[in-house]
Structure formats: C-alpha cells, structure tokens
Amino acid sequence: MSIPSDFTEQIIHIIKSIPKGQVLTYGFIAKLAGNPRAARQVSWILHSSSKKYNLPWHRVISSKGLISLKSIEDCEYQKNLLEQEGIEVSDGYKIDLNKHLWKINSIENM
C-alpha cells in the first residue's frame, strides 16, 4: 500500500471536483494543492491516478489553454470529450480559458 502525499490527495480531490464543461490548468491545480511549482507532478498523477480513480483527465490542460498531449490521437480524443461537454476547442487544440476556466470561489471540504 502506497499512501499518496498530502498534496497528491489535494490534486486528486481538486481534479475530481472539476465541474462539467469547465477546465483547470496544471499550475492552478498545483497551486491549490499547496505547491505552485509542482505542476509537473500533476500531469504524472493524472497518468497514474486517472485510471485508478477515474479522474477527468481531459479537463486538465496547459496554462495556455492548449492540449499538451504527446499523441495526436489522445489530443483528438480529449478534444472530442471536451466538445461533448460543451467546451469549444479550436482546430489547434486551443481552449478559451476566459470562458471555460474553472473559477474557484472557495474549496469547501479539504
């Protein structure tokens, strides 16, 4: 049994709390998790925990609103998922952060 760190739990909790039709950025999640510089680990946690915890990994994008996935197939897949939720994605896998970025008022249960 490997117990995840506190900030990892926060990251997972935050990702699970992302509402439908909205997206968050790596840096934002890392900041909320308590480490503004841990954005890198967010992606890695997504890789690991998205399968186990069934996290909405498609709602996590880069700070510029671009899908940073490596595989083009995954990019198109994510784009498709986002479009299904009503998020407009440009041809260049660009998302309008001003419209779809999740503005967190306050996290109730931490």
Added chain:
DNA sequence: TTACTGACCTTTT
C-alpha cells in the same frame, strides 16, 4: 537500490 524521466509552470538572465 539509485537514477532518470515525465501530458508543466515560474522565475531569472
């Protein structure tokens, strides 16, 4: 076991 990499972001030069 140690070392390196990874869907990134922030700060400094």
Added chain:
DNA sequence: AAAAAGGCCAGTA
C-alpha cells in the same frame, strides 16, 4: 521582450 534554467513528486528501468 525572449530564452534558459530551476523546481517538484511519483513512477519506471
């Protein structure tokens, strides 16, 4: 203004 380096944790070899 742009470019480079640093930083962070977990997983894999």
